[in-house]
Amino acid sequence: NAGTFTNTATVTGTPPVGADVTDDDSDTQTFIQEPEIAIVKSAEVDSEDDCYDTGDIVTYTFVVTNLGNVTLENVTIDETYHFTGTGTLGAVTFVSSSMGSVEGTLLPNETATYTVEYEITQEDTDTRYIDNQAEVTGSYGDGMTVDDLSGETNADDEVTQVDLCQQPSIAIVKSAEVISDDDCYDTGDTVIYTFVVTNTGNVTLENVTIDETYHFTGTGTLGAVTFVSSSMGSAEGTLKPGESATYTAEYVITQQDTDTRFINNQAEVTGYYLLAFSNEFFVTDLSGDSVDADNETQVDLCQRPDLSIAKSLVSNDDVVGGSVNYEITVTNTGNVTLYDIYVVDDKAGLMEVVPVLAPGASISFQASVIITQEMIDEGCFYNTAYAEIREVIDEQQQPGEGEDVEYRVVLRDDSNEVEVCFTQTPEIKITKTASYDDGGDCSDVGEEILYTFVVTNTGNVTLSSVT
The missing domain is CATH 2.60.40 (Immunoglobulin-like)
Incomplete structure (x- = not known):
């Protein structure tokens, strides 16, 4: 430990007369000091499962060995020499030494064990691993030091890596x-x-x-x-x-x-x-x-299909052979688009199909009825129209493929009834003439007179019970 060793020998002799005589001689030997220290680091994770992550505790264990031939003092470990963890390492704790030396002292070939704990943070888990390397330092002689970086064995300086478990979801x-x-x-x-x-x-x-x-x-x-x-x-x-x-x-x-x-x-x-x-x-x-x-x-979504049909009088010729003209308007009053709307006015002979009609939209048609004598005779003529959506019962049969297409009505509205009244001008005229049975211009006693009546309906309505 000192590096040198000095040994002094002294000889003393007593002469026959006089004081003793003495002499000494010293020899100093220098020893070769070969200081060497090594630190081996390992890690163990305390976890509830095999997935090492946030909150689990890593226990680092350091085994420091004096590989030299001099006693080392002031042995200390710097655990933060290289540390990628984002949390705070605990204090390095001395556990024991193999030859009974106190903390900080290592005899040649003696080992000392230390531990330190670290709690894994979320940032560590996000990084996926923690790298850690410690440095050990010991002193000897007159303030001289020796050091080593931790590794897996005494002979290497490998960084200790703790792989963490990532379970992204x-x-x-x-x-x-x-x-x-x-x-x-x-x-x-x-x-x-x-x-x-x-x-x-x-x-x-x-x-x-x-x-x-x-x-x-x-x-x-x-x-x-x-x-x-x-x-x-x-x-x-x-x-x-x-x-x-x-x-x-x-x-x-x-x-x-x-x-x-x-x-x-x-x-x-x-x-x-x-x-x-x-x-x-x-x-x-x-x-x-x-x-x-x-x-x-x-x-x-809510579907409320609905439609309305309105019918109004446009004009009335008010004469036999003339026409009564209507306007028919169909409106989609629901909230869904309607398809294939049948618009029918039987008396006017109208049958139209509206292929598509958006909500709120309207479409109008013109329809006419030829005025007949019967209509004039009735005095007033009443007419309605209707609009409906049909659904073919047999899907294999489509409209237009024959007259016997079966369908059901799924939506219908009937228009208001439009009343058209005609002007009735009843009038009759009778003309009477007389003739004689002898063909003459005057009658004689006993001669028969023949009267002829011509009755003419000079009005616009048919007359009955003419007498």
């Missing part, structure tokens, strides 16, 4: 609420979609985005997805394990949607992790009505 739950003035959800109403995205894994997720158009049957344009809040205060796009974020998107129902009767929608959420290494690490999920479900969100 994400879930999205979607719901829909319709803002409507009534209980009938249809054109113009607003659907508010709400998304609750939850980080169900054990790593922090970044760049969390929602693709609302993953599957969408609506015919309009979805509004932008808007971030509302997060349960742990993370900014938009970031989710810590166990954290949930709420988003919304709005959509205005179109007429085509109402005609379809429902809107199906499913969104996809994507979140990334290990972005410091690559953008290839990500997780996805399809929306459902629970964390474990991936079903579509369906908004059922």
